[in-house]
Amino acid sequence: MTPSTVVNELIAYGRELAASGAAQVGGTFTDIPEADRLLKESPEAFLIGVLFTQGIPAERAWAGPYLLRERLGHLDLGRLASEPEEVHAAFNTPPMLHRFKNTLPKWVSAAAIRLLDEYDGDASRVWAPGSHVVDVTERLSAFTGIGRKKAVMATEILARHFGVPLEGLDCGQVAYDVQVRRVFLRSGLSREDSVQAIEAAAREAYPEAPGTLDLPAWLIGRETCRPRVPLCDECRIGTVCPRLTWIMVEGVGS
Numbered sequence: 001m002t003p004s005t006v007v008n009e010l011i012a013y014g015r016e017l018a019a020s021g022a023a024q025v026g027g028t029f030t031d032i033p034e035a036d037r038l039l040k041e042s043p044e045a046f047l048i049g050v051l052f053t054q055g056i057p058a059e060r061a062w063a064g065p066y067l068l069r070e071r072l073g074h075l076d077l078g079r080l081a082s083e084p085e086e087v088h089a090a091f092n093t094p095p096m097l098h099r100f101k102n103t104l105p106k107w108v109s110a111a112a113i114r115l116l117d118e119y120d121g122d123a124s125r126v127w128a129p130g131s132h133v134v135d136v137t138e139r140l141s142a143f144t145g146i147g148r149k150k151a152v153m154a155t156e157i158l159a160r161h162f163g164v165p166l167e168g169l170d171c172g173q174v175a176y177d178v179q180v181r182r183v184f185l186r187s188g189l190s191r192e193d194s195v196q197a198i199e200a201a202a203r204e205a206y207p208e209a210p211g212t213l214d215l216p217a218w219l220i221g222r223e224t225c226r227p228r229v230p231l232c233d234e235c236r237i238g239t240v241c242p243r244l245t246w247i248m249v250e251g252v253g254s
C-alpha cells in the first residue's frame with residue numbers, strides 16, 4: 001500500500017464529486033432548499049456564506065445567509081453596510097446565528113462595504129469568468145473574515161459546484177482544514193502537519209488540479225476518519241490507506 005494508491009483513490013473520488021457538481025455536504029450545502037437556492041442565485045449570499053464557514057458545522061454555516069435574510073428582511077448591501085446595529089441585532093437574536101456573535105456581524109458589514117466600493121455591489125466580479133485561481137483566492141482573502149483556508153475552499157466550490165470557468169486549476173489547493181489534515185496525515189500523503197507540507201503533498205499528489213483533493217479529503221475526514229473512532233472499514237480509501245490512526249490533529253472538529 002503506497003501513497004500513490006491512496007492518491008489514485010482520492011483523485012477518483014474527487015473526480016466523481018466534481019462530475020456530480022457536489023456542493024460541500026453531498027449534493028447540497030444545507031438541509032434547507034431555500035437556503036441552497038439563495039447561495040446559488042445570489043453571489044453576495046455565497047460570499048456571506050463563506051464568512052460563516054468557521055467554528056460551526058458546515059450545514060449550519062451555509063444556512064447563515066438565508067437565516068440572516070429571514071431576520072433582516074433583506075440582504076441589501078447598502079443596508080448591510082450602513083446599518084451595522086441591525087445586522088448585529090439579527091445575529092444576536094436567540095437562537096444565535098453564529099457562535100462568533102460579535103465578529104460575524106462586523107465581517108458581514110465590512111464585506112458589504114468592500115463589495116460596494118470595489119466590485120460595484122456585484123460579488124460575482126470577485127470571481128469573474130476567466131479569472132486565475134490565484135487571483136480569486138487573493139481577492140477573497142482580502143475580505144475581513146476570510147483567511148486562506150476559507151478562500152481556497154470557496155474557490156474550489158466556485159469551480160466545482162457553480163461551474164465558474166477559472167484559469168490555473170493547477171494552482172488550486174486543499175484547505176488547511178482539520179478534516180483534510182487528519183486524512184492527509186493518517187493516509188501517509190503528508191508526514192508533516194503544516195500549511196506548506198499539506199499543500200505540497202496535494203501538489204505532488206495531483207499537480208494538474210490539487211484542489212480536486214479538497215472535498216474528498218474533507219468528506220472522508222468528516223464521515224469516516226473520525227478523530228477517536230475512525231471507521232476504516234467503511235472508508236472510501238480504506239483498502240489502500242496505511243491507517244495511521246494514532247495520529248491526531250488539533251483544531252475545531254478534531
Ligand code: SF4
Pocket residue numbers: 183186187220224225226230231232233235236237238239241242243244245
Ligand atoms: S478512516 Fe482509516 S482508512 Fe480512512 S483515511 Fe482515516 S485512517 Fe485511512
